[in-house]
Amino acid sequence: MSLSRIARHPLLLGCVRHQLFLNPSPLPGGACMRSLSRAQYRRPGQPKDNRPPWKRIKFDFAKGVEGVKRQLTLLKKELLDPLVGPEGKPMLEHMLEQNRVVWEFRGPECLEQWSVSSDREIGGQSEAYLKLGRNNNTCLLYGTLCAAPPRDGETRYSGYCTMRSKQRLCSFDRKTHFDWTSFNTLHLRVRGDGRPWMINLAPETYFSHQKDDMYSYFLYTRGGPYWQEVKIPFSKFFLGHRGRIQDDQHHLWLDKINTIGFTLGDKVDGPFQLEIDFIGVCKDYAHTEEFAYEKYKRNPEV
Amino acid sequence: MNPFVLSILLLSLGLGTTLTFASSHWLLAWMGLEISTLAIIPLMAQHHHPRAVEATTKYFITQAAAAALILFASTTNAWITGQWDINFNLHAFPASLLTMALALKMGLAPVHFWLPEVLQGLDLTTGLILSTWQKLAPFILMCQIMPVNPSLITFLGIASTLVGGWGGLNQTQLRKILAYSSIAHLGWMVLVMQFNQQLALLALVIYIPMTFSTFMIFKTNSSTTMNTLAASWAKTPALTAITPLVLLSLGGLPPLSGFMPKWMILQELTKQGIPLTASVAALSALFSLYFYLRVSYAMTLTISPNNLNATTPWRLQTTSSTLPLAISTTISAMLLPLAPATLALLSP
Numbered sequence: 001m002s003l004s005r006i007a008r009h010p011l012l013l014g015c016v017r018h019q020l021f022l023n024p025s026p027l028p029g030g031a032c033m034r035s036l037s038r039a040q041y042r043r044p045g046q047p048k049d050n051r052p053p054w055k056r057i058k059f060d061f062a063k064g065v066e067g068v069k070r071q072l073t074l075l076k077k078e079l080l081d082p083l084v085g086p087e088g089k090p091m092l093e094h095m096l097e098q099n100r101v102v103w104e105f106r107g108p109e110c111l112e113q114w115s116v117s118s119d120r121e122i123g124g125q126s127e128a129y130l131k132l133g134r135n136n137n138t139c140l141l142y143g144t145l146c147a148a149p150p151r152d153g154e155t156r157y158s159g160y161c162t163m164r165s166k167q168r169l170c171s172f173d174r175k176t177h178f179d180w181t182s183f184n185t186l187h188l189r190v191r192g193d194g195r196p197w198m199i200n201l202a203p204e205t206y207f208s209h210q211k212d213d214m215y216s217y218f219l220y221t222r223g224g225p226y227w228q229e230v231k232i233p234f235s236k237f238f239l240g241h242r243g244r245i246q247d248d249q250h251h252l253w254l255d256k257i258n259t260i261g262f263t264l265g266d267k268v269d270g271p272f273q274l275e276i277d278f279i280g281v282c283k284d285y286a287h288t289e290e291f292a293y294e295k296y297k298r299n300p301e302v
Numbered sequence: 303m304n305p306f307v308l309s310i311l312l313l314s315l316g317l318g319t320t321l322t323f324a325s326s327h328w329l330l331a332w333m334g335l336e337i338s339t340l341a342i343i344p345l346m347a348q349h350h351h352p353r354a355v356e357a358t359t360k361y362f363i364t365q366a367a368a369a370a371l372i373l374f375a376s377t378t379n380a381w382i383t384g385q386w387d388i389n390f391n392l393h394a395f396p397a398s399l400l401t402m403a404l405a406l407k408m409g410l411a412p413v414h415f416w417l418p419e420v421l422q423g424l425d426l427t428t429g430l431i432l433s434t435w436q437k438l439a440p441f442i443l444m445c446q447i448m449p450v451n452p453s454l455i456t457f458l459g460i461a462s463t464l465v466g467g468w469g470g471l472n473q474t475q476l477r478k479i480l481a482y483s484s485i486a487h488l489g490w491m492v493l494v495m496q497f498n499q500q501l502a503l504l505a506l507v508i509y510i511p512m513t514f515s516t517f518m519i520f521k522t523n524s525s526t527t528m529n530t531l532a533a534s535w536a537k538t539p540a541l542t543a544i545t546p547l548v549l550l551s552l553g554g555l556p557p558l559s560g561f562m563p564k565w566m567i568l569q570e571l572t573k574q575g576i577p578l579t580a581s582v583a584a585l586s587a588l589f590s591l592y593f594y595l596r597v598s599y600a601m602t603l604t605i606s607p608n609n610l611n612a613t614t615p616w617r618l619q620t621t622s623s624t625l626p627l628a629i630s631t632t633i634s635a636m637l638l639p640l641a642p643a644t645l646a647l648l649s650p
Contacts, residue, residue: 093528248350250352
């Protein structure tokens with residue numbers, strides 16, 4: 001499907017591109033790309049690497065030893081945590097848990113867990129940067145949005161900036177997921193500039209054509225110096241695929257969440273800022289809704 | 303689902319298993335296995351959720367691979383021995399291949415990896431059918447091909463009991479707990495199958511009501527995690543009091559029914575001169591007992607000091623019949639006094 005067809009979606013125009021050309025997450029320690037498809041991706045504007053494969057590998061004994069130590073440490077943690085309880089916490093703590101901070105920004109190493117992208121990758125003119133906020137207590141996503149489409153003859157819409165958490169990896173670079181089944185609400189403390197953002201949750205999928213499935217909801221920020229605490233129930237998240245809202249909706253299963261992302265695509269040119277204090281999950285006892293949208297059947301029931 | 307379609311699928315499920323039960327030809331047995339696999343596929347995928355479709359696909363791939371292995375093994379046996387009869391003694395190689403294929407069908411370790419993920423993707427009713435009815439046909443085939451490679455069978459049994467216990471230790475998802483419970487129980491059945499098939503059948507006959515009770519209890523509470531189970535005392539206090547009995551019966555504690563097969567299996571293994579295997583199996587049962595106790599603790603033995611971690615529904619009069627659950631929990635908890643009569647029936 002060409003980009004122009006995807007770009008015609010009115011609601012999620014700014015959010016489409018990043019799902020196609022999201023910055024591939026570099027591995028911890030600066031190791032090489034994981035999959036072949038990611039290894040072949042070259043960001044636009046970067047020079048082509050014409051070196052033969054054997055020259056691209058940097059052999060370094062110290063790096064190898066450090067890598068082995070890191071993986072063995074992770075493996076040891078993975079083996080010892082079950083002796084304590086589920087997810088390394090005692091069972092009582094798991095049962096009584098009502099709130100959990102999943103991401104907080106207390107140092108430069110916290111920024112390593114996030115990747116930032118914009119439509120610059122497809123030839124656009126938006127810019128997005130991520131840095132620590134004041135006193136190293138928050139993170140600040142800032143930049144400039146520019147909705148001018150790239151002049152490639154086929155792209156009709158553009159203008160998005162996004163920040164997405166990297167896939168969590170356990171020992172030997174295996175994927176691990178968040179288990180948020182004990183919670184029902186996403187809790188954020190943010191300070192925006194009045195622009196509407198989209199929050200995207202990506203669960204673990206099985207089929208390759210589900211890899212762009214994303215559950216999204218809107219984050220309306222208040223401009224101004226005051227922080228806002230946002231609580232969004234998971235039942236409000238709707239299913240989209242490559243930016244298109246799906247007809248066959250279903251609620252988000254919380255037992256295998258991979259990443260969270262924030263996307264700005266409101267088609268308003270100019271600077272933007274979003275400061276995030278923490279991202280957590282909590283259990284709202286008053287919220288009993290399972291899913292906010294109608295699950296209609298397209299055909300008569302067979 | 304449309305009631306006609308549902309009835310066709312359920313009847314096909316029954317047909318497939320019955321066909322396998324009644325067959326003496328390997329092709330017919332294979333056909334029965336395939337029919338039951340294909341019949342449950344629409345039941346698993348009916349909700350169209352991605353996880354349900356994922357579970358269905360994984361189930362189909364593993365079961366189809368196992369069925370293909372069964373067909374290959376039976377064809378090889380027919381080529382070598384000239385016999386398609388199930389009751390005829392198998393050649394060594396096809397016998398081992400058939401054992402592994404049936405182990406894959408049932409979800410025995412070390413080919414058990416599909417079972418927790420598949421059960422996690424299903425609703426409780428379909429998971430119940432998968433854990434109970436779908437085990438019957440491969441189980442009966444496995445009984446009929448005995449005796450095969452004793453080392454292989456013992457390895458499958460011990461590995462399953464260990465994996466079933468270890469794997470379920472830190473689970474908080476109830477369906478995965480029941481998956482590992484299924485693996486462990488099947489391990490016990492397979493261990494004794496080579497010596498006394500009636501005992502294996504007894505273990506299966508006791509396992510089915512216990513699992514049925516557990517699934518129905520979770521369905522009544524609409525719980526799929528341990529945290530939501532903690533609110534069941536407000537929904538169904540009587541059931542909350544009975545559930546530990548069912549869970550401890552699954553764990554094999556006397557004086558509950560689940561103790562009977564474990565006791566007899568350990569006795570048989572000791573009689574056969576493999577006390578070490580019996581000891582390892584008994585010790586591995588402790589792992590399983592731990593997570594059954596943990597579920598009982600979360601559900602019955604504690605009341606959360608803060609607000610309940612789940613919603614309490616309106617306690618309206620139930621429209622569904624509770625008779626099957628009542629019968630199965632009674633069977634799960636109170637059949638141990640029948641042990642002498644059972645022993646007398648089983649002895650030649």
